[in-house]
Amino acid sequence: MSVLKYLLQKEFRQIFRDPAILRIIFMMPALQLIIIPMAADFEVRNVNLAVADHDHSAYAQQMVQKIKSSGYFKLIHYSSTYQDALKNIESDKADVVLEIPSNFEKNIIREDHTSLFIAVNAVNGMKANLGAAYLQSIIQDYNNQIRLKWIQFPKIPPQTNIEVTVSNWFNPMLNYKYFMVPAVLATLLTMVGSFLTALNIVREKEIGTIEQINVTPIKKYHFILGKLIPFWILGLVVLTIGLIIMRFFYQIHPIGNILVVYFFAAIYLLCVLGLGLLISTYADTQQQAMLISFFLLMIFILLGGLFTPIDSMPSWVQKLTWFNPVSYFIDVVRMVVLKGSGLSDIKNHIFIIVGFAIFLNSWAVWNYKKTN
Amino acid sequence: MAAVIVENISKKYQVEKTKVTALNGISFEVAKGELFGIVGPDGAGKTSLFRILTTLLLADAGAARVEGYDVVKDYKEIRKTVGYMPGKFSLYQDLSVEENLDFFATIFNTSISENYDLIKDIYQQIEPFKKRRAGKLSGGMKQKLALCCALIHKPSVLFLDEPTTGVDAVSRKEFWEMLQRLKLQGISILVSTPYMDEASLCDRVALMENGKILAIDKPSIINSKFSKPLWAVQSNNMFALLKSLKNWEAVSSCYSFGEFYHVVMKSEEKGSREIEEFLMKNQFQEIVIKQIDANIEDSFMALMHTSNE
Numbered sequence: 001m002s003v004l005k006y007l008l009q010k011e012f013r014q015i016f017r018d019p020a021i022l023r024i025i026f027m028m029p030a031l032q033l034i035i036i037p038m039a040a041d042f043e044v045r046n047v048n049l050a051v052a053d054h055d056h057s058a059y060a061q062q063m064v065q066k067i068k069s070s071g072y073f074k075l076i077h078y079s080s081t082y083q084d085a086l087k088n089i090e091s092d093k094a095d096v097v098l099e100i101p102s103n104f105e106k107n108i109i110r111e112d113h114t115s116l117f118i119a120v121n122a123v124n125g126m127k128a129n130l131g132a133a134y135l136q137s138i139i140q141d142y143n144n145q146i147r148l149k150w151i152q153f154p155k156i157p158p159q160t161n162i163e164v165t166v167s168n169w170f171n172p173m174l175n176y177k178y179f180m181v182p183a184v185l186a187t188l189l190t191m192v193g194s195f196l197t198a199l200n201i202v203r204e205k206e207i208g209t210i211e212q213i214n215v216t217p218i219k220k221y222h223f224i225l226g227k228l229i230p231f232w233i234l235g236l237v238v239l240t241i242g243l244i245i246m247r248f249f250y251q252i253h254p255i256g257n258i259l260v261v262y263f264f265a266a267i268y269l270l271c272v273l274g275l276g277l278l279i280s281t282y283a284d285t286q287q288q289a290m291l292i293s294f295f296l297l298m299i300f301i302l303l304g305g306l307f308t309p310i311d312s313m314p315s316w317v318q319k320l321t322w323f324n325p326v327s328y329f330i331d332v333v334r335m336v337v338l339k340g341s342g343l344s345d346i347k348n349h350i351f352i353i354v355g356f357a358i359f360l361n362s363w364a365v366w367n368y369k370k371t372n
Numbered sequence: 373m374a375a376v377i378v379e380n381i382s383k384k385y386q387v388e389k390t391k392v393t394a395l396n397g398i399s400f401e402v403a404k405g406e407l408f409g410i411v412g413p414d415g416a417g418k419t420s421l422f423r424i425l426t427t428l429l430l431a432d433a434g435a436a437r438v439e440g441y442d443v444v445k446d447y448k449e450i451r452k453t454v455g456y457m458p459g460k461f462s463l464y465q466d467l468s469v470e471e472n473l474d475f476f477a478t479i480f481n482t483s484i485s486e487n488y489d490l491i492k493d494i495y496q497q498i499e500p501f502k503k504r505r506a507g508k509l510s511g512g513m514k515q516k517l518a519l520c521c522a523l524i525h526k527p528s529v530l531f532l533d534e535p536t537t538g539v540d541a542v543s544r545k546e547f548w549e550m551l552q553r554l555k556l557q558g559i560s561i562l563v564s565t566p567y568m569d570e571a572s573l574c575d576r577v578a579l580m581e582n583g584k585i586l587a588i589d590k591p592s593i594i595n596s597k598f599s600k601p602l603w604a605v606q607s608n609n610m611f612a613l614l615k616s617l618k619n620w621e622a623v624s625s626c627y628s629f630g631e632f633y634h635v636v637m638k639s640e641e642k643g644s645r646e647i648e649e650f651l652m653k654n655q656f657q658e659i660v661i662k663q664i665d666a667n668i669e670d671s672f673m674a675l676m677h678t679s680n681e
């Protein structure tokens with residue numbers, strides 16, 4: 001036991017003596033948590049709008065004013081020919097062109113009917129889609145507004161109207177950050193847990209200290225535990241830093257019990273530490289370990305439901321995400337923080353992660369034995 | 373019983389589809405309390421041999437015992453009884469001198485104070501820097517620290533893999549003096565070196581080349597087996613001298629050694645007179661020729677020469 005204690009002491013000494021690792025452990029989570037959720041906001045704003053107005057009437061002016069005041073659009077071009085407006089799309093200055101035909105006002109008043117044309121720059125599909133949809137709903141709204149002014153609606157409308165009211169559960173303001181921050185936290189924990197561990201062990205291989213250790217009577221499991229325990233503790237420290245940032249910087253008050261998150265993180269860390277150990281048994285240099293980690297991290301993040309919902313992926317990709325431990329942790333953090341889920345709600349997640357932990361660690365130990 | 377017994381050890385490495393033989397049926401014994409040197413050029417197989425004896429590598433064939441323990445079956449016992457100092461400095465560079473020593477003492481379940489008398493001579497030289505990180509030490513200091521760490525658990529056999537490579541001449545001399553003192557404490561020492569001059573400091577040496585042992589004996593006996601007369605030759609134009617000597621059919625071998633060329637003739641009848649005549653004929657001036665006793669390097673060159681033929 002004293003050997004393990006001493007191994008841990010040595011490990012912590014080395015970690016706290018390496019300014020690069022300290023910076024990674026304490027600065028990285030803080031910076032990532034503060035920057036990434038701000039950048040990864042999927043709400044579409046600042047859609048650049050070009051208007052080709054052939055009418056120049058008061059109604060057309062009013063409508064453009066209404067679009068501008070919605071806050072979603074920036075009017076960057078206003079001309080009287082469609083060609084001019086389209087040039088802005090071609091040079092990527094505008095995202096949407098709205099063409100107002102001549103006699104726009106006259107047709108509304110005289111014939112109760114007119115049409116508009118919207119041309120969308122679809123290079124960025126999502127911005128185009130949402131931009132066009134916003135524009136349509138604003139114009140619809142404007143349409144109702146002028147109809148209201150002109151026609152007195154009868155008490156019982158001639159057509160049946162279905163009115164839809166939406167209530168947003170768990171995230172009433174549809175604040176995107178509520179969704180992102182817990183997920184970024186999960187990714188951070190994965191990085192610290194698996195990749196720092198892998199790099200640390202591979203470093204001993206690269207410098208040759210593992211040779212020196214191997215000729216001593218240190219037992220393999222002592223050595224492995226001596227490597228894993230420090231990063232298990234560091235993982236929980238990073239989680240704490242992350243939760244503090246979430247609470248005080250983003251003002252996200254977790255609805256569920258935060259101890260549930262810690263409990264799950266403690267098990268989850270065993271799983272990612274096993275992954276780190278596994279990487280270290282395959283990599284001989286820190287560079288190799290780094291590249292493997294980078295590759296895995298990309299997959300974990302993109303298949304983890306961090307940016308895009310897993311439910312909207314093709315079904316065979318959805319099946320792949322079952323093998324991604326990060327997706328379970330992201331899920332659990334969101335469930336506990338936003339929905340207030342308790343232990344019984346996440347028990348399936350716990351079983352799966354325990355399974356992953358056993359699988360990854362056994363594989364790592366098996367491979368470690370084989371190479372030595 | 374011998375401290376180390378090696379019987380027919382062979383090891384091959386797979387290097388890009390071809391097999392490279394690192395060790396080819398090596399056998400030798402090291403007596404208790406002996407300072408045994410393994411001398412050979414780079415790539416002779418010295419490190420492979422050490423890694424097999426310290427249980428870091430498995431041999432393809434053959435058996436080896438260290439202090440009576442089999443290197444495969446009883447590897448746990450061996451790890452408790454031997455000290456190993458790899459050729460590459462492999463202590464923790466980011467821990468201080470004291471922390472490194474303390475660490476290796478603890479993992480062997482001992483403490484610095486318990487075996488302090490063993491390392492005292494060596495440790496005192498680096499003690500002024502005990503708070504300094506190991507990575508910031510000079511080459512010679514690193515060697516001393518590594519030796520301390522290998523000794524801290526009072527091993528009965530010490531394996532030193534090229535301990536003096538890359539160390540200055542003064543530190544090398546000091547290092548060998550330390551080894552002589554350790555020998556007096558009853559520790560059996562196996563040391564490998566590419567430097568021929570160090571071989572004469574060992575009790576016995578094994579000359580190794582291409583995975584084979586060319587000769588094992590006391591350095592003086594190996595030298596006395598050198599049968600032919602040996603001539604040291606010098607002249608004004610050393611480069612041209614080497615060329616013409618090598619092209620002379622009467623010469624068996626010729627190689628540079630310090631300021632001289634060492635020349636072995638094919639027939640023992642030919643002596644300094646014949647060499648001088650030959651050189652005069654080839655317009656060399658300031659010719660110096662003297663007969664010398666063979667040293668270990670000459671023996672090694674001769675052995676290599678015969679084994680290659």
